[in-house]
Amino acid sequence: MTDPLPLAGRAALVTGASGGIGLAVAAELAAAGARTLLTARDPARLEAAAGRLRAAGHTVATPAGTVADPGHLARCAALAVRALGGLDVLVDRTAFTVNVEAPLRLTQPAWRAWMREHGGTVVNVCTEGAGHVGANVGAHGTSKAALPHLTMQLAGELGAAVRVNAVSPGLVRTEMARFGWQGAEGAIAAGLPMGRIGEPGDVARAVRRPVSDKAAWVTSTELAVDGGGTRVRDVRTGRAAGTNVAAGAEGSGTGSGGGTPAGADAVRERLLGRRPAPDA
Numbered sequence: 001m002t003d004p005l006p007l008a009g010r011a012a013l014v015t016g017a018s019g020g021i022g023l024a025v026a027a028e029l030a031a032a033g034a035r036t037l038l039t040a041r042d043p044a045r046l047e048a049a050a051g052r053l054r055a056a057g058h059t060v061a062t063p064a065g066t067v068a069d070p071g072h073l074a075r076c077a078a079l080a081v082r083a084l085g086g087l088d089v090l091v092d093r094t095a096f097t098v099n100v101e102a103p104l105r106l107t108q109p110a111w112r113a114w115m116r117e118h119g120g121t122v123v124n125v126c127t128e129g130a131g132h133v134g135a136n137v138g139a140h141g142t143s144k145a146a147l148p149h150l151t152m153q154l155a156g157e158l159g160a161a162v163r164v165n166a167v168s169p170g171l172v173r174t175e176m177a178r179f180g181w182q183g184a185e186g187a188i189a190a191g192l193p194m195g196r197i198g199e200p201g202d203v204a205r206a207v208r209r210p211v212s213d214k215a216a217w218v219t220s221t222e223l224a225v226d227g228g229g230t231r232v233r234d235v236r237t238g239r240a241a242g243t244n245v246a247a248g249a250e251g252s253g254t255g256s257g258g259g260t261p262a263g264a265d266a267v268r269e270r271l272l273g274r275r276p277a278p279d280a
């Protein structure tokens with residue numbers, strides 16, 4: 001007899017789930033047996049993403065909307081309970097203009113609608129880049145840096161019913177981060193202990209760890225998923241490996257200017273050793 005799927009009977013809500021890391025997380029949770037609610041802004045792209053999961057036999061709900069709208073977040077939580085029968089797992093991986101407020105505004109209705117009574121687990125997708133400063137990423141990095149703190153605060157306030165943890169990726173091969181890795185991937189990978197940039201599935205599998213019942217005593221943690229780039233110095237150059245790359249990639253789409261070619265050039269220059277890293 002095969003083991004039951006570890007998340008069978010659970011319902012999971014994933015934001016920013018029509019592509020990149022969010023879709024990989026939704027697929028990972030669905031494969032583990034969870035019914036999933038996916039949300040993002042573009043309805044067509046969202047339906048296409050959901051179609052891939054449904055084709056694999058999974059139950060998926062897809063309310064489209066922006067996480068910047070607290071009303072949409074409340075509707076998502078209510079719909080998860082109504083259409084999926086609960087809201088046991090919450091994975092908030094959106095960033096953009098709402099790095100801190102959206103995770104808080106989504107956790108509140110999830111708590112009230114389900115988790116307070118039934119328990120649950122929340123994973124906030126942060127970024128290892130929040131631990132560094134860099135050109136053109138100030139607004140994004142500053143707001144992202146607050147998310148691990150919010151994670152700890154919520155872990156304190158919502159325990160013991162709910163565990164709240166963070167997963168912080170380094171540079172991952174997604175559209176958002178394309179400007180950071182395209183054309184510079186070889187140099188970036190060479191500086192990382194694991195010798196490659198991340199794939200969305202790397203982050204998705206990491207999210208499964210704090211979600212698992214086996215992590216029943218794990219809360220308020222932050223798990224770096226970065227190929228070692230946060231803590232390990234490149235043994236060849238002595239520079240912190242990959243750190244500023246992720247910070248630069250994070251600038252894309254934040255309105256802080258990091259997505260500009262100039263920002264990308266600065267990141268690459270630093271990586272390729274033409275400009276010293278600030279901490280070198």
Ligand SMILES: NC(=O)c1ccc[n+]([C@@H]2O[C@H](COP(=O)([O-])OP(=O)(O)OC[C@H]3O[C@@H](n4cnc5c(N)ncnc54)[C@H](OP(=O)(O)O)[C@@H]3O)[C@@H](O)[C@H]2O)c1
Pocket residue numbers: 015016017018019020021022039040041042043045046065066067068093094095096125126127128129168169170171172173174175176177246249250
């Ligand atoms: N990729 C990296 O290197 C990297 C590194 C560290 C951390 N991260 C974190 O991972 C997340 C970004 O993931 P990604 O790289 O996978 O990006 P992505 O491939 O660009 O995916 C972004 C997803 O979020 C949705 N989205 C964007 N704005 C939204 C909003 N206001 N409301 C609802 N959904 C929204 C998009 O769909 P719509 O446009 O249709 O809404 C899409 O589904 C961020 O939290 C980022 O800080 C990424």
